[in-house]
Amino acid sequence: MRLSRYFMPVLKETPADAQIVSHRYMLRAGMIKQTAAGIYSWLPLGLKVLRNIERIVNEEQERAGHVPILMSTIQPADLWRESGRYDDYGEEMLRVRDRHDRDMLYGPTNEEAVTDIFRAHVNSYKDLPLTLYQIQWKFRDEIRPRFGVMRGREFFMKDGYNFDLTKEDALHAYNRHLVSYLRTYERMGLKAIPMRADGGPIGGDYTHEFLVLAETGESEVFYDAEVTDLTFGDREVDYDSVEECEAVLKEFTSRYARTDETHDEALFNEIPEERRRSARGIEVGQIFYFGTKYSESMGATVVNADQEQVPVHMGSHGIGVSRLLGAIIEASHDDKGIIWPEGVTPFHVGIVNLKQGDDEADAACDALYKAFVSAGLEPLYDDRKERAGGKFATMDLIGLPWRITVGPRGLKNGVVELTSRKTGESVEVAPEEAVAKVKAIYEAL
Numbered sequence: 001m002r003l004s005r006y007f008m009p010v011l012k013e014t015p016a017d018a019q020i021v022s023h024r025y026m027l028r029a030g031m032i033k034q035t036a037a038g039i040y041s042w043l044p045l046g047l048k049v050l051r052n053i054e055r056i057v058n059e060e061q062e063r064a065g066h067v068p069i070l071m072s073t074i075q076p077a078d079l080w081r082e083s084g085r086y087d088d089y090g091e092e093m094l095r096v097r098d099r100h101d102r103d104m105l106y107g108p109t110n111e112e113a114v115t116d117i118f119r120a121h122v123n124s125y126k127d128l129p130l131t132l133y134q135i136q137w138k139f140r141d142e143i144r145p146r147f148g149v150m151r152g153r154e155f156f157m158k159d160g161y162n163f164d165l166t167k168e169d170a171l172h173a174y175n176r177h178l179v180s181y182l183r184t185y186e187r188m189g190l191k192a193i194p195m196r197a198d199g200g201p202i203g204g205d206y207t208h209e210f211l212v213l214a215e216t217g218e219s220e221v222f223y224d225a226e227v228t229d230l231t232f233g234d235r236e237v238d239y240d241s242v243e244e245c246e247a248v249l250k251e252f253t254s255r256y257a258r259t260d261e262t263h264d265e266a267l268f269n270e271i272p273e274e275r276r277r278s279a280r281g282i283e284v285g286q287i288f289y290f291g292t293k294y295s296e297s298m299g300a301t302v303v304n305a306d307q308e309q310v311p312v313h314m315g316s317h318g319i320g321v322s323r324l325l326g327a328i329i330e331a332s333h334d335d336k337g338i339i340w341p342e343g344v345t346p347f348h349v350g351i352v353n354l355k356q357g358d359d360e361a362d363a364a365c366d367a368l369y370k371a372f373v374s375a376g377l378e379p380l381y382d383d384r385k386e387r388a389g390g391k392f393a394t395m396d397l398i399g400l401p402w403r404i405t406v407g408p409r410g411l412k413n414g415v416v417e418l419t420s421r422k423t424g425e426s427v428e429v430a431p432e433e434a435v436a437k438v439k440a441i442y443e444a445l
């Protein structure tokens, strides 16, 4: 993409009402535009990152054997009356009435809707296990929407629902989700720690939240410092293997790590003092096992091997897809702007032409652009007639991991400058070498 043809409305001023850095940078980099409190439109740069996050979530869900669907955002109230949650859910639910005076709602979550799909089509234990998931907009009329996409009213969520014959099978699904989430967050350059949490309005005794440590996080958390050393890395786990998934769960959750709702002071104090930590965190996901809570009330049963009708065991599993943009920026930025991890960056590399209009510089930039495109990478070429300082400031703000600076002086010596956004380090290399280096970095992901 050439910046002169793009739509990236960068703001010079820091927006006064944005309290946290991710919100400020998302507005300044022209990624989102507020429509109403807690409701945003996604501008091209923001949409690119959102789609990248969505792609990673999809890839990891499919790797785990989960099946994508897309449910409606509007749901009939009657489904929620069946589960008993229509009255319980309270003011957070956006309730609407259609022209026939029927009560409808904009889905804050989809346990009822997916259970309705399941009961309409699945009758036998032979069709289990089954996990259906979607990535879809949700609406929760939060009392205090704030921090931009972090606590929105309309937000994008990956929500998955497992259907199993027995509690043991459902717990395997729970563990499988835990493993897939660890992989998912790491691919986005994030360390998200699974912590024992509370079921809240979704229900269930088994639940873990995934938290990214950040000062601006809304959750208070307590943990053993050793849990922050755990990384999933590139290990291969067989998602069908009960033992392997359980081993990962044990490894990642056997230390003390809890949100304030489940915090146990006595247990916490058993950890050696120098390893005890209390901090703040951003909740980027949560997994639940809630047994037959919805299947019993809504009649989602299957025939088992003994020809008996039994309610299925279920769980639900969520990732805050739009919130993740905020969390990633909170975890990866400096005073000049965002520093995108390579896995989610909106463009792979920025090209800065120091002397737009100079034949040699323009030709070198065009050649680099073409070379990146044919290598399957997306460059953002700043081809505006602007001062170098302004171009650098924009590149730093939008946070592409790699920048190539092209100017007449370097070209005389046959070199361009390749700069890492993260370290600020630059090397002078031939243009072909710059392309090869950047290509190798993305190929290794």
Ligand code: P5A
Pocket: 108, 109, 110, 111, 140, 142, 149, 150, 151, 152, 153, 155, 156, 157, 158, 159, 160, 202, 283, 284, 285, 286, 316, 317, 318, 319, 320, 321, 322, 323
């Ligand atoms: C699990 C999937 C659920 O709703 N039902 C379906 C379960 N869980 S949850 O924890 O309530 O939400 C899942 C994740 O969604 C993100 N999230 C939000 N993101 C932005 N703004 C909000 N207001 C908001 N509320 C929840 C969180 O990341 C949460 O972990």
